[in-house]
Amino acid sequence: MEIEGQVRIPSGCAIAAVISKEGRRMPGSIVSEAMRPMHERSNGLGGGFAGYGIYPAYREFYAMHMFFDCRDTRKSCEAFLKERFELVQSELIPTRKMPSITGEPIIWRYFLSPFPSLLRSLQLDEKEFVARTVMKINAEIKGAFVFSSGKNMGVFKAVGYPEDVGEFYRLEDYAGYAWSAHGRYPTNTPGWWGGAHPFTLLDWSVVHNGEISSYDANRRYMEMFGYQCTLQTDTEVITYIMDYLLRVQGLSLAEAASVVAAPFWSTIESKTEHREKHIYLRSMFPSLLITGPFSIVLGFTGGLMALNDRLKLRSMVVGEKDDRVFIASEEAAIRMMEPEAEHIWAPAGGEPVIVRVKEGAY
Structure with a gap:
């Protein structure tokens, strides 16, 4: 019989990230290896990574990473893209065979740019145009999924343990100034390639440990503004909330954090600093409060x-x-990335930790 203390019961999922404030590029393997000491937090049903600064030769173009269920789907989706974008490069994403990674779809990437004439006729800026294109493909082209769509960044994800997913995608061949990683332990949503983290839209990417009990309210609100949740997991909506608050509404990162992890009304009433701002944000975006456990x-x-x-x-x-x-979810993962890491601390609930690269360094 197992007794308390002999069995580790993780609090589900693992996250890790690293960023260089000087914009120095690091191989993706640094964050992939960081997931190994958190192996038990995953169950093999999803792992993934987001890297920033990984496509300097194509930095001016949107990098669209896609899953296709078959060659015919890819051909029809590519024809759709050619009606809307200049395709600068089209290629398979390099992978290596891994016994633990099975059932892989066709994994493709495009570097592309919207046709200026189309943007003018639709009266849309390019980010809104790309976001709408991603939503349309994921909702309407059966068997095709866009899982990354930003400039000079990319997501790599699969069904498997994260350390295996990192080897599968050959992350050691990429270098970026920032990386994030996720090991999935799904509780009430399916484990499939599109449902692995990170979730993205444009250059936003989200990795998440937890469960969103407010998902239905959050999703219904976002659908009023054209966002469609098609990837069968609650985390997807966080990405769209952030895009809406930051890009569409123009909030700062701290203000967006104050919406999704809003202070309790009793806390707001006791605040002397920024009290009116917190009242406004809670009143303006009540349906975007995310409830349930999350990091x-x-x-x-x-x-x-x-x-x-x-x-x-x-x-x-x-x-x-x-x-x-x-x-990271655990100090062990930080020590794997940097054994001499200093100032290890745990952020307070609802208080964002924002780290930016020096202006002009990326």
């Missing part, structure tokens, strides 16, 4: 933001060394 890392061009739910129901620690900042 997330939001990646974006030039930075990372780590955030716990306001009750801090999921673990997350931060460490530093020289110009690098490390974030």
